Amino acid sequence: MPVPTVSLSLQPTDAEISPLLFGHFIEFIENCIQGGVTDSGSPASSETGIRLDVLEKAEKLHPAILRFPGGTYANIYHWMDGIGPVSSRRKRRNLIWGGINGNAFGTAEFVSYCRKLGAEPMLCVNMASGTAQEAADWVEYCNGEPGTYYADLRVADGFPEPFHVKYWCIGNECYAEPDLGPQHDPLRYVSDAWEFTKHMKLMDPSLKLIYVGNPLDQEWNSTVLESLAPVCDYFSIHHYSSEGARGPYGPFASLQEFRSQLDTLIPLLHACSVSGKKLSPWYRFPGRETKIRLAIDEWNIWDSTPRGKDNPYGLKMVYTWRDALWTACMLNTFVEYAEDIGIANLAQMVNVLAPIVTSGDTSFVQTTYHVLLFYRKYLQGRKVQCSFSAPPLSAGPAGTLSMLNASACLKTDGTICAFLVNLSQDLPLDVTFSENYCMLESEVLSAPSFSAFNTPECDVIVHSSCANPQETIHLGPASVCAVCLSPAGASDTVAQAAAMG
Numbered sequence: 001m002p003v004p005t006v007s008l009s010l011q012p013t014d015a016e017i018s019p020l021l022f023g024h025f026i027e028f029i030e031n032c033i034q035g036g037v038t039d040s041g042s043p044a045s046s047e048t049g050i051r052l053d054v055l056e057k058a059e060k061l062h063p064a065i066l067r068f069p070g071g072t073y074a075n076i077y078h079w080m081d082g083i084g085p086v087s088s089r090r091k092r093r094n095l096i097w098g099g100i101n102g103n104a105f106g107t108a109e110f111v112s113y114c115r116k117l118g119a120e121p122m123l124c125v126n127m128a129s130g131t132a133q134e135a136a137d138w139v140e141y142c143n144g145e146p147g148t149y150y151a152d153l154r155v156a157d158g159f160p161e162p163f164h165v166k167y168w169c170i171g172n173e174c175y176a177e178p179d180l181g182p183q184h185d186p187l188r189y190v191s192d193a194w195e196f197t198k199h200m201k202l203m204d205p206s207l208k209l210i211y212v213g214n215p216l217d218q219e220w221n222s223t224v225l226e227s228l229a230p231v232c233d234y235f236s237i238h239h240y241s242s243e244g245a246r247g248p249y250g251p252f253a254s255l256q257e258f259r260s261q262l263d264t265l266i267p268l269l270h271a272c273s274v275s276g277k278k279l280s281p282w283y284r285f286p287g288r289e290t291k292i293r294l295a296i297d298e299w300n301i302w303d304s305t306p307r308g309k310d311n312p313y314g315l316k317m318v319y320t321w322r323d324a325l326w327t328a329c330m331l332n333t334f335v336e337y338a339e340d341i342g343i344a345n346l347a348q349m350v351n352v353l354a355p356i357v358t359s360g361d362t363s364f365v366q367t368t369y370h371v372l373l374f375y376r377k378y379l380q381g382r383k384v385q386c387s388f389s390a391p392p393l394s395a396g397p398a399g400t401l402s403m404l405n406a407s408a409c410l411k412t413d414g415t416i417c418a419f420l421v422n423l424s425q426d427l428p429l430d431v432t433f434s435e436n437y438c439m440l441e442s443e444v445l446s447a448p449s450f451s452a453f454n455t456p457e458c459d460v461i462v463h464s465s466c467a468n469p470q471e472t473i474h475l476g477p478a479s480v481c482a483v484c485l486s487p488a489g490a491s492d493t494v495a496q497a498a499a500m501g
């Protein structure tokens, strides 16, 4: 049977790909922070209880932004529990996810962890049991110059320099009826969010604020966006794909649904970006200066079916190679929508729905980790529009999907990097480029099967690379490939520059 061939046409655009697409998230949820990020008493931890093996793996992912402390947990978090001497911090029951939070990992520990990773800190305020004043005090603790009460508490904790925390989420999934908080109605969310905004922005006018959007409710989105457009820097949407009853391609079908949600939401975002009225000077802080962008500040595959007493919310996900390919497709989607997506945070970073997993005093990485590393290495610069017509995968309960999923970027050195995912479990795919490009190198990730997964003992991912690929890229079944290209003619210069380092 002849190998199907796809011709890819690449059109560079002006759209910058935000580096903040490589974000992560840590929450007080099961053993994500306590037992993942930190683990006092473990021989794998530093003197201050930071798990060094986890840190090392996280550093390699080079997260650009890290979100904390929830998630749903933000609804019961009181930041003052997590400051001052660790021995006198308040212990509270974690009423959302179970267990007890001793609060040893508080704001200063979080910001220090971000600094180690080179990540921007992103904090989520408590709109349920917290107040606007408490949120503004948190801003002062983080960003205030010494000389006022809460800023001086930071100084007393050993941090004379302000933390300069720029990104603040105004609540989390406030529309969710079962969650704590009175903002399930969009009008109530808007009025409370304004109050939080005023208190926080008066404290620090330079904050970038992220407001809650609902992927499934356009009325929520239009009410919130139309009212908060003058101050809304980012609009949050969460996306968790799952297989459901749709078989192995279920998560990819769910990704198509996510794309439809973006297609509905983005025109509203544009309309509100333009029409958002200017703030009157009596607010005493400036309004939004740039267009409103999306923050996909929680995304992943999550099958939340309860799996027994030890895994009641399905949070201990074991990620297969299929899930890693889905992760690649999600990153391709972020590139496709680069004009409108400014931030994305994989939920979460360690142990819970995570690429990094601890196992006693050691740790290992899931299949998804390899794909995240792969994109982190190559994806930067500007979006390149990819056009192609690929054969469909045979139709099934997941609908009809294309065999190829792709994205591309134009890097600052003038080379293009194309990311190609062959979704077929059994067929190879040949890819050619319709313009005249010279191929510099290619790198491929694959695994023995869709259902292969990593364990502490065995990593199933196979890496291969090619220094001078031929004109056709041969993609094996279920593989992901990064191909670096230069426009023909420029190849000598780029190759020479690359050779010279």
Ligand code: AHR
Residues within 6 Å of the ligand: 027, 070, 071, 072, 073, 172, 173, 298, 347, 348
């Ligand atoms: O990431 C797990 C949970 O999923 C978060 O706490 C919540 O925001 C979302 O529903």
